[in-house]
Amino acid sequence: MRLVVTLLLCGSVVVGCASAPDRTLVLMAPAAGGVDPLPTTITDATGTLVLAAFGDVAGRSGVENLPGRPEAIAVKWVGGMCDEAFDVRIERGAERLIITITTTFRPGACRLAGVLRQVDPAFSLPVPSAGVDVVLEERPAA
DSSP states (O other), X not given: OOOEEEOOOXXXXXXXXXXXXXXXXXXXXXXXXXXXXXXXXXXXXXXXXXXXXXXXXXXXXXXXXXXXXXXXXXXXXXXXXXXXXXXXXXXEOSXXXXXXXXXEEOOSSOOOOEEEEEEEEEESSOOOGGGEEEEEEEEEOO
């Protein structure tokens, strides 16, 4: 089962804006590897995100285009058993798309095991996977 959130864009055009405001989606990452579903915030600072889904996790961490979909990528990373939430921020770099994934984790005693995660953002224009950088950050829960 894939959870899909679609952003519907109105047919209006705004002229003269330097940039569109960030769009934020709040989703639940599906349970994986013995970890409960986790709240996930996806913030798009590019103005090009059309939808986001949690993909069928397989393979290894990294970025690849989804088969037959040059506008959609699979972003895979290894989380952990202590993860409590994810924040995904999509921004434009000088010449690349930068996706920063910040994991909030529960410090302390929990099983040390990796959990492969995957989110599949789709954009309004083609995004070659070779032009995407993924930055992984961690922060302890408050």
